[in-house]
Amino acid sequence: MPPVVKTSAAFLQLHNDAPTEQFVVSASTPIAGAVELHMHLHDNGVMRMRQIPHIHMPPGENVALEPGGLHIMLFDLKGTLREG
Numbered sequence: 001m002p003p004v005v006k007t008s009a010a011f012l013q014l015h016n017d018a019p020t021e022q023f024v025v026s027a028s029t030p031i032a033g034a035v036e037l038h039m040h041l042h043d044n045g046v047m048r049m050r051q052i053p054h055i056h057m058p059p060g061e062n063v064a065l066e067p068g069g070l071h072i073m074l075f076d077l078k079g080t081l082r083e084g
């Protein structure tokens with residue numbers, strides 16, 4: 001992404017190896033000034049996103065953070081992001 005962009009999102013696959021449900025309640029990275037857990041929702045045909053308190057992970061399952069769904073929102077970026 002271009003270095004002038006100050007807001008972006010992280011997409012990844014999560015897997016819950018535990019036999020019980022788990023919750024991701026926060027995320028952090030030194031490259032962003034603020035990090036929030038987000039979801040997308042359709043509101044009268046308009047795609048919006050909003051902050052959520054946690055990401056629920058059922059036991060033994062994968063949870064995809066992907067465009068149009070759950071994601072980790074990165075604000076006030078201090079550098080350029082690269083895949084991986």
Ligand SMILES: [Cu+2]
Nearest residue numbers: 009038049073
């Ligand atoms: Cu977002």
